[in-house]
Amino acid sequence: MIRYARFGKRYGRVDAVRDLDLDVREGEILALIGPNGSGKTTCLKAALGLVRPTTGTVTVAGLDPFRRPDARSRLGYLPQRLGFPEAASALEVVRFHATLRRAPAGAAEELLERFGLSAAAGRRTDTFSGGMRQRLGLAVALLDDPAALVLDEPSAALDPSASLAVRDVLRDLGGEGRTIVFASHDLAEVGALADRVAVFVDGELRALGAPRELAAGLELPSRLRLGVSGVAAAAAEAARRAGAASVTVTSGVLSCEIPPGGEAGVVEALGALGAPFEELSVVEPGVEDVYRAVLRPAPRLVA
């Protein structure tokens, strides 16, 4: 759908993105994560023809989005800093973009309805809350039913309710089979939505894959928590012997990290103590763990 081939972008003396090879697959939700200035936004903008590659190519369905407006008709875009014309109403904004995208008649009203903005259609957008503006931005992005959505921090600066509402919308859109590529600093959002994660550091793609695959590739440990009242010392020792690390017992609760594949062994060793354990939970490594691991000096990993 969107293909980056040896893509690089340089601003003055700064390499914003270096040597990126990445295919955004049709129908997937791909999240770009990484520190500020790591190249996420540049990648998204290149797909929309907003920035020109310094090296390599970026194509959308085989077309160069910088030169070919028809490539951009396949994408809907929600920018990081969403601006609307001064004093324009929501309906005017959506209708204007509907004209540019040659969306069918009534599409503007339908999308405002879909995003719960019908009642505010005549209101000036500069009176909208952050959440309403994001929903309006998503309505604009969905005009003419694009094959893919490119979203730059869709829930940035939103309160928790608005952020969760945007997350629900994205989950629904992903459920429709739409390709979504988005940049985010909200790792919980990324974990909840993304099929694959691309971790950028200093303009380089450091890791790419499904969170579980990445965690396995990085050999990230699972976390175990278990109520061990009365047998704390024995339980801690058994866990250590079975290969657990970072073993602690606080207020009768044992916590430890278990290397990949070692969960069954640790649970078995603890079970052998014959004590009545409570509230066992094993948490697999998630996006946050992957992110922490990748940001530490680590070998390049593309799953």
Place this chain on the structure above:
Amino acid sequence: MASRAVYAVARRELRSALRGRLIASFGALFALLAVGIALAGLGGSGLVLVQDFTRTAASLLNLSLYAFPLLGLILGAAAFSGAGGDLELLVAQPIRRSTVLAGRLLGLLAAISAVAVVGFGAAGVLVAVRVGTAGLGGYAFVAGASLLAGAIGLGLGALLGMVLRGGSAAVGWALAVWLFFAVLFDLALIGALQVVGDARPGLGVAAALALNPIDALRTLALVRLDAELLLGPGGATLFGVYGRGAGFLVLSAATLLWLVGPGALAGALFSRRDL
């Protein structure tokens, strides 16, 4: 489709500009001053009289040739520097960048025209009703020259917006450019004349008019109003030595270059600029 999209962008830009504070306050102030200038004639008994079109045009000339380029510069710089944040979303749509550029410039030019129509129109109606339509052609010429000055300012502002990405930086530089052409250029020219110490300024001073679109348009308008006595040393030399036809030709060509040049350069930059 391209012309439909240009029209859509221009209409949106015009609507947005007309709703904005800048155009509203600028338009109201200019209309107020234009009507005030039309009323500024004094009768023998000390009564306030309405001036005729020629006097009104001559009196309005300096004000409008300062005001319209300033308005154009600010609008152009703000529209293309990314201030407001909707430029990115617009360029990401399936339309050509040239469509965005043309639509924005046309919409903003229409907004500047609206200011001119309201200001010159209000004063013009007053003069026509009270004094008659004698000298209307010269008045219309001044209005047209003001609009041209606004369009030139718009092109220069757009160019600044392309080069300077930050909105406030672009608008700040737009003000500096306006100050240069409106004030500093003439001061520099006067200083140069003092240094040269030549009572009869030569072709160089006359040619310097072409380097300043405000001076070029002011000179053209004064000649059109048969007010050559008000010409500066450059204008007097150009028209006195080389004649009316040659003077008009040179300054019209310079004005055309000022109109097309910055806009074309802005277009070339915009077609490859990263947003």
